[in-house]
Amino acid sequence: MKSFTLLLLILSFILYPLPSSSSSLFKHRLLRTEPSSTKQTETKISYKTKYLQQNLDHFTFNNNLPTFPQRYLLNTDHWDPSSVGPIFFYCGNEGDIVWFAQNSGFLWEIAPMFKAMLVFPEHRYYGESVPFGSKDEAYKNASTLSYLTSEQALADFAVLITYLKHNYSALLSPVVLFGGSYGGMLAAWMRLKYPHIAVGALAASAPILQFEDIIPPQTFYDIVSNDFRRESVTCFNYIKQSWDEIASRGQTNDGLVQLTRTFNFCQQLNSAEDLSGWLSSAYSYLAMVNYPYPSEFMMPLPGHPIKEVCRRIDGGPPGTSIPERIYEGVNVYYNYTGEAKCFELDDDPHGLSGWNWQACTEMVMPMSSSPDFSMFPPYEFNYSSFEEECLKEFGVKPRPKWITTEFGGHNIHATLKKFGSNIIFSNGLLDPWSGGSVLQNISESVVALVTEEGAHHIDLRASTKNDPTWLIEQRATEIKLIQGWISDHYQKNKVIFDM
Ligand SMILES: *[C@@H]1O[C@H](CO)[C@@H](O)[C@H](O)[C@H]1NC(C)=O
Ligand SMILES: *[C@@H]1O[C@H](CO)[C@@H](O)[C@H](O)[C@H]1NC(C)=O
Ligand SMILES: *[C@@H]1O[C@H](CO)[C@@H](O)[C@H](O)[C@H]1NC(C)=O
Ligand SMILES: *[C@@H]1O[C@H](CO)[C@@H](O)[C@H](O)[C@H]1NC(C)=O
Ligand SMILES: *[C@@H]1O[C@H](CO)[C@@H](O)[C@H](O)[C@H]1NC(C)=O
Numbered sequence: 001m002k003s004f005t006l007l008l009l010i011l012s013f014i015l016y017p018l019p020s021s022s023s024s025l026f027k028h029r030l031l032r033t034e035p036s037s038t039k040q041t042e043t044k045i046s047y048k049t050k051y052l053q054q055n056l057d058h059f060t061f062n063n064n065l066p067t068f069p070q071r072y073l074l075n076t077d078h079w080d081p082s083s084v085g086p087i088f089f090y091c092g093n094e095g096d097i098v099w100f101a102q103n104s105g106f107l108w109e110i111a112p113m114f115k116a117m118l119v120f121p122e123h124r125y126y127g128e129s130v131p132f133g134s135k136d137e138a139y140k141n142a143s144t145l146s147y148l149t150s151e152q153a154l155a156d157f158a159v160l161i162t163y164l165k166h167n168y169s170a171l172l173s174p175v176v177l178f179g180g181s182y183g184g185m186l187a188a189w190m191r192l193k194y195p196h197i198a199v200g201a202l203a204a205s206a207p208i209l210q211f212e213d214i215i216p217p218q219t220f221y222d223i224v225s226n227d228f229r230r231e232s233v234t235c236f237n238y239i240k241q242s243w244d245e246i247a248s249r250g251q252t253n254d255g256l257v258q259l260t261r262t263f264n265f266c267q268q269l270n271s272a273e274d275l276s277g278w279l280s281s282a283y284s285y286l287a288m289v290n291y292p293y294p295s296e297f298m299m300p301l302p303g304h305p306i307k308e309v310c311r312r313i314d315g316g317p318p319g320t321s322i323p324e325r326i327y328e329g330v331n332v333y334y335n336y337t338g339e340a341k342c343f344e345l346d347d348d349p350h351g352l353s354g355w356n357w358q359a360c361t362e363m364v365m366p367m368s369s370s371p372d373f374s375m376f377p378p379y380e381f382n383y384s385s386f387e388e389e390c391l392k393e394f395g396v397k398p399r400p401k402w403i404t405t406e407f408g409g410h411n412i413h414a415t416l417k418k419f420g421s422n423i424i425f426s427n428g429l430l431d432p433w434s435g436g437s438v439l440q441n442i443s444e445s446v447v448a449l450v451t452e453e454g455a456h457h458i459d460l461r462a463s464t465k466n467d468p469t470w471l472i473e474q475r476a477t478e479i480k481l482i483q484g485w486i487s488d489h490y491q492k493n494k495v496i497f498d499m
Contacts, residue, residue, distance in 0.1 A: 047101070047118070048074050051069040051072070052069070052072065054159060066131060068124070068129065068131035069129065070121060070122060071122040072121040072122065072160060073101050075111070075118040076168075079115060079168075086175070087116065087119060087176070088111060089119045089157070089161060089175055089198070090119070091123075092121050092123040093183035094123060101120040106461065106462065114483075117170075121160050124147070125138055125147075139354070150403075151406065154190050154193060175198040176201070177191055178201070179204065184203035188423050189407045200481075201423045205426070205437065205456050206437055207433040207436030208436070209409055209412065209438065210435075212364065212366060214436075215435060222370060222373045225375040227306055228310065235329075239375045240375040243376070247273075249272065250275070255272075256268065259323060262327055263275065263343065266343060276377070282330045282334060288456035290306050303466070308332050312328040312331070356394075357396075361390075362402050365436070367381055412442075417446070420446045421446060424481055427450050428452075429452050433456060449478065454471070
């Protein structure tokens, strides 16, 4: 069969299964059917939307460059009026900030008890925070995109915090950073790069080690596969067998017509690879959001969604073909509400497409699929072909060593033990990104909180009445640690604050 490249570039989310040959690298992005028809459950949140003009390039003094408005959401309802209350700062990641704010209920829930100000800044080039006046202009070519980097984003955050502290006469307020996924990476890195600006960071599901030569490249897909295997070996095997079956049917036009019909696509499939990419995205996202209760982060889903997918894949009556089984299974992901009339391959409701550029420049995260342990088609990450795709797509050559040069990553334990403090790395082992995260305690104050049954930054989500004990305990530990950082800050600054 054709060798498939599965490449997953995202962080919080975008998965780009990378078909090797003809079809282009960035075809599959976050896909979702009928985004408008599915109702979002949202944490009750209220905020003012504000903008700060930021320098496009913090690291040069080029007068010819424009500034751009960075959007941020601000809530001061609970903030201590004596102006020393903490500032909780969510490091916005690769999408619309409102969406992240709605899915970070933990911050909204703990703000009153801490008398904290809440700030949700948007990451540059996402949502409304785009330079050059519009997303089209900002995403035009490699020159206009070249200010989309994590270093510039951290500098935006630092400038915004400094501005807010002055604006609110809050010079003594301790700043606590939060973030999930790529936002968690930013939170951890920001604590290390700007220790004078923030007292600590909760880095949830932050794969800061998912880079060249640090962890084995097959880690991510092995974890996704294990999440399916632990529910059902037959389900795992059906999925593993499905790729060949789909590839062989996809070789003829008739076969493609049939697959299009089986899977109810709105448009005729151009290749079996498109379908395989769409399926592997669903499996990977399912592993990320395999929460123990119903949720609507990526999609409206039941609790333990992988269990449900496997129940349907396994449950077809004898004689059900493998593609039909697979269709029944992924319907849980793409159509749990039952409202999708037909499926679109390409859809990006949360505006995550800028991640493609980031993945082709700094965020090179090698991913392979092992023939032995993975349910995905075998694939070995090939840097040369990755580079070719990036040159073709953006005219840019990736710098796979840059992130670890800039932020570290190799020997992280030894480095952070000596040098870091006040960082929580929280992870759930069901989350495929956990394999690229910090899972062991490094020092007294650089700690790993690991839950066996957790998925992608579940701790940042709002509490529910179905929260399992391990989650309640995890959040309690986080609160205790954050309280410690804050009291420490007050003590050092001789501030009296009654928390
Ligand atoms: C990118 O687009 C800008 C704005 O239209 C233009 O000035 C610039 O020359 C282009 N750069 C490249 C490398 O094509
Ligand atoms: C704070 O911001 C407001 C408007 O954003 C501005 O009018 C005011 O001058 C600022 N105050 C300080 C102290 O920077
Ligand atoms: C979604 O589910 C409903 C109800 O099961 C079904 O009628 C519909 O055909 C499904 N949509 C797609 C695109 O398969
Ligand atoms: C990697 O990709 C390059 C460029 O597409 C190709 O020439 C090379 O054969 C590939 N290497 C392997 C080991 O597949
Ligand atoms: C790390 O230390 C904390 C206490 O600070 C503890 O709760 C946690 O279980 C430890 N993590 C690991 C992975 O051992």
